[in-house]
Amino acid sequence: MFTDFRTLAETLPCGLIIADKAMNIEFINDFARSKILALPQDYQPSNLNDYTFFTTDMRRFDMDSCMRSMVEAGKRTFHKTLLVKSGKQEKLVYFSVNTFVQKGKKDLFLFNITDISDEMDCITHSPGTFGKGEYMIRNKIIGNDQKMQEIYRMISLAADSEVNVLVQGESGTGKELVADAIHGLSDRKNGPLVKVNCSAFSETLLESELFGHVKGSFTxxxxxxxxxxxxxxxxxxxxxxxxxxxxxxxxxxxxxxxxKTIERVGDNKSVKVDMRIVAATNKNLRELIKKDIFREDLFYRLNVFNIFMPSLRERHLDIPLLVDYFIEKFNTQTGKKVKGVNRDSLKLMMEYPWPGNIRELQNAIEHAFVLVNGNIIEMGDLPLELQSYSPARREPVTQSGEQNLSASVYYAESFKNKQSGRLKINREQLMGVLEMHDFNQTKTAEFLGISRVALWKKIKKFEI
Ligand SMILES: Nc1ncnc2c1ncn2[C@@H]1O[C@H](COP(=O)(O)OP(=O)(O)OP(=O)(O)O)[C@@H](O)[C@H]1O
Ligand SMILES: [Mg+2]
Structure with missing residues (x-):
């Protein structure tokens, strides 16, 4: 019926790629090239590893190790829903792989990639999967920690309502991103989002900035x-x-x-305004109320819905994810091809307390991009402030003999049940620790203080 495989492959409305074990592309149909990978017409991609796929919880999908474990486990098929950057857009794809052996040739993989982005609405309604809103938020606000899951939920709830929102949290924790997401997901998204930094103006100027003025009302x-x-x-x-x-x-x-009315400075005419207020602060407003600096009635009017951003210290395990995200971002911006950070640098990043939170982490990666020689960020590429950080020196000493424990040990200890000493770790946390150790199971087990068999059981239980 079909003259050959190529004719069939070019007819199908899905991407087809054949690659060898090292992911060298031996065949790619036009749909995969133009619609999935968004490549120019005559461009022939050479290796599938040059393209980044993400899991739906925004982790980078490690194609290489996934295919390797598939072969090692004697499996011949693998299916997963993934995200892929397609030009400026992001596509949701159903990714299905089969292995096969061609006569006289090595093992080959046949990738069948179906674009299911248009089915997002159906996905939104099926329980247990992520909704469109959450997908949008997760694309911009990175984090897998339980605390961040709660933030995503709060953002969706706030967006669906009309109430004023107060976003609190330390500097650099992403308060402005939350405001962007609430506006972008709300029914007001086609209206303006106007931002005012209240600390950037003197008293008179702020008043005129917020309320406007009429000619001649002040010099x-x-x-x-x-x-x-x-x-x-x-x-x-x-x-x-x-x-x-x-x-x-x-x-x-x-x-x-x-x-819901304002008067311009120097005018006594009331003007009706219809807007939703999202306010943010890194100050403790309740403390300011106690000191009579902030009005309690205003606080309650703004704090109808409260979102409290966790510090990066409180969600350490998101660090590898954020590092990957910023590397990807700066690769796109600078055209460099940085692949990751080495183990020592990641370990240091996991131990450092990040007083400037995600902004500081982002700046550290940007700094490293200037210095990096090759495609792996090393200790010497990081800002001096990080390099000179010594956790042992700063860690509060609780008992004698503990002063030499590094933060990473405290961190590993935090997964232990105080009474039974048993490991208590959830899937996300385990993924974070595995990522931190480049998925090396011996090192991960050592870090967590458990046997390799115990670690293997956990990996199996969580279906990692
Ligand atoms: N979860 C996150 N994922 C990705 N980028 C983030 C995240 N949180 C913050 N950022 C980035 O970090 C920087 C600081 O974020 P943002 O300006 O929202 O912080 P903030 O809480 O408003 O800080 P400040 O109180 O200092 O104004 C921004 O460049 C932002 O894009
Ligand atoms: Mg801000």
Missing amino acids: GAYKDKPGKFEMANGGTIFLDEIGEINQSIQVKLLRVIQE
């Missing part, structure tokens, strides 16, 4: 100017560093929230 007010509240009409206003605003603006803000 320098040469013409009428609408404020940010008016500009945010129909959308969302993000009030960053809300803990910095003074008492008189706090009173005015309270009025805006209660009456």
Whole structure:
């Protein structure tokens, strides 16, 4: 019926790739090249490992080791739903692999890749899988830790409602990203998202920035100017560093929230505004209330829905994931081909307390990109502040004899049940520790203080 395989392959509405064990591409049909990998027409890709696929929980999918374990386990097929960057877009694909042997040739893999992005809506409704909103959030806000899962859930809930949201957390934890996600997922997404950094203005300027002014209302007010509240009409206003605003603006803000109207500085005409407020702060507002610096009534008006961002220290196991994410980001930006960080650097990154949180981690990787020689980031490429960090010196000494334990040991100890001494670790945490040790089971078992057999049982139980 078909003259040959090629004719059939070019007819099918799915990607077909044949590759050898080293993932060298021996055949690729046009659909895979143009629709899945988004390559230019005449471009012939040589190795499948040059393309990054992600699992649906945004981990980089390690094609090489997956295919190797498939062969080692004597399996001939493998199926998984994956994400792939296709040009500027991201596609959800159903990835199915079969091994076969061609006469006189080595083992070959046949990849069948079906684009299922348009079926996202169906997926949204099937329990147990991720929803569209969550998919969008996870694409921008990286993290697998239980605390982040909760944040994704809170963002979806906030987006579905109209209430004011207060995002709290240390500097660099992603508060602004949360505001972006809430707006982007809400019904107001086609309206404006207006951002005001409340700490960047003097008292008078902030007032005119927020509420606008009429000509001549103060020196320098040469013409009428609408404020940010008016500009945010129909959308969302993000009030960053809300803990910095003074008492008189706090009173005015309270009025805006209660009456949904504003008056420009120098004008007594009320203008109706319709916007949702997302406020953020790295200050402890309750402390400011106690000190009479922040109004309690305003706090309750803003804090209708509260999202508290965890520090990076509290979600250590997300570090390998974030490192990969930023490497990918800077590879795209700089055209470099950095593959990863070496073990010592990752270990140091896992131990370092990251006072500047994710922003500081991002800056560290960006710094390393300038210095990196080759495709693996090494200790010497990291900022000096990190290199000179010595956990043993900084770790609080609780009992004599413990002062030489590194943070990683404390970290491994944290998975032990205090009474029974048994290992208590969930799937995400185990994945993080495995990643940290390049999936070397001996080193992972050593790190966790368990036997290789015990580790193997866990890996099997979690179906890693
Ligand atoms: N979970 C995350 N995944 C990916 N990037 C992140 C994440 N969290 C933060 N970032 C990045 O880190 C930087 C700091 O994030 P953001 O500006 O949202 O922090 P912030 O909490 O508002 O900090 P500050 O209080 O200092 O304003 C940004 O470049 C942001 O893109
Ligand atoms: Mg911010």
